[in-house]
Amino acid sequence: MYVYINGEIIDQNLVKISPFDHGFMYGLGLFETFRVDEGHPFLLEDHIHRLKKGLVELNIKWDYDTNKIVSVLDQLLKANGLSHAYIRLNVSAGTGEVGLQTRAYESPTTIIYIKPLAKSHMLEKEAVLLRTRRNTPEGSYRLKSHHYLNNILAKREIGDDSSKEGLFLNEQGFVCEGIVSNIFWIKNRVVYTPDSGTGLLNGITREFVLTLLQKLNIKYEVGYYEKETLIDCDEAFVTNSIQEVVPLIGINGQVLPGGKGSITNKVSDLYQYYKQKKLWSKAEVL
Incomplete structure (x- = not known):
C-alpha cells in the first residue's frame, strides 16, 4: 500500500x-x-x-x-x-x-x-461491561490522541473476537463509552447516551446520530447513568465512523433485538440515506 x-x-x-x-x-x-x-x-x-x-x-x-x-x-x-x-x-x-x-x-x-474497506453493511455485536475503568482525560476533555494504553488494556480484557465490544464505566461508575465506539440505548422509545463529562471521546458519528435523532423527532437524553440503567434497556447500538451504526444483540448476557430494534433501524436507515448524499458535515442535515 x-x-x-x-x-x-x-x-x-x-x-x-x-x-x-x-x-x-x-x-x-x-x-x-x-x-x-x-x-x-x-x-x-x-x-x-x-x-x-x-x-x-x-x-x-x-x-x-x-x-x-x-x-x-x-x-x-x-x-x-x-x-x-x-x-x-x-x-x-x-x-x-x-x-x-x-x-x-x-x-x-x-x-x-x-x-x-468493504462496502458498509449492518453488523451486530454483543457488548460486555469491562472491569477496566475508563481513565480520566489528560486535559479538560478527551482528545483522539496517541494515548491509547487504556483502550489496549480493555481490548486485551475481551480478546480479539470482532463480534464483541467492551463498554467502559468511568472511575465514578457511570456508563462511558466503548473501546472504539460510543454507546446509545433505548428504553420506552427514549434514546439515552452518556454525557461527554463522563470522559468519553465525543465521536463524530455520535454527534451525527444526535443530529439524526432530532431530524427523526425521537426524544433523547444525555446524562450520567449507572450500568443497571443500560442493562435494563429495550435495544441498543454503538457507533463509530468506520462501522457506523452497530446494533447490539446483548449486553452482559441480556438479550437484545440487535438489528430488529425499531429505533436502531430508523437511525441506521437515515444514516445510510445521508451517506448516499455524500455529506461533508452534519450541518447539512438541519
Whole structure:
C-alpha cells in the first residue's frame, strides 16, 4: 500500500519518522479515522474541525484545509486502486529536543494511512461491561490522541473476537463509552447516551446520530447513568465512523433485538440515506 507523509505518497514500507518526533517520545499527536465510500470521505469537514481544535490544545501549528486533504485522498485512492477505504489522518508534533517543550510545534508530521474497506453493511455485536475503568482525560476533555494504553488494556480484557465490544464505566461508575465506539440505548422509545463529562471521546458519528435523532423527532437524553440503567434497556447500538451504526444483540448476557430494534433501524436507515448524499458535515442535515 501507498501512504502519504509530509507532501509525498510513497510505499508504506519506506515510510520513516524521526525518533525525536515528540508524537513518538511524548504522545503529542492526534488522529482521525473515517470511511471513504465511492471516493467520498463522509463528514470530512467535521473530522478536520475536531482535529484542528485538538491541535490548538497541543500547541501544534497545522495549515492543511479540507481542499488539500481531499486532493491528497484522491491521489492516495488512485495510487492504491481503491474507491472504498479506511483512512487514518494522523498529525504528530514533529521533531524536538529531548525534554518537554512549551513553545509551539511549527513542523508537525502529517501521515495519511489507508487500507481497503468493504462496502458498509449492518453488523451486530454483543457488548460486555469491562472491569477496566475508563481513565480520566489528560486535559479538560478527551482528545483522539496517541494515548491509547487504556483502550489496549480493555481490548486485551475481551480478546480479539470482532463480534464483541467492551463498554467502559468511568472511575465514578457511570456508563462511558466503548473501546472504539460510543454507546446509545433505548428504553420506552427514549434514546439515552452518556454525557461527554463522563470522559468519553465525543465521536463524530455520535454527534451525527444526535443530529439524526432530532431530524427523526425521537426524544433523547444525555446524562450520567449507572450500568443497571443500560442493562435494563429495550435495544441498543454503538457507533463509530468506520462501522457506523452497530446494533447490539446483548449486553452482559441480556438479550437484545440487535438489528430488529425499531429505533436502531430508523437511525441506521437515515444514516445510510445521508451517506448516499455524500455529506461533508452534519450541518447539512438541519
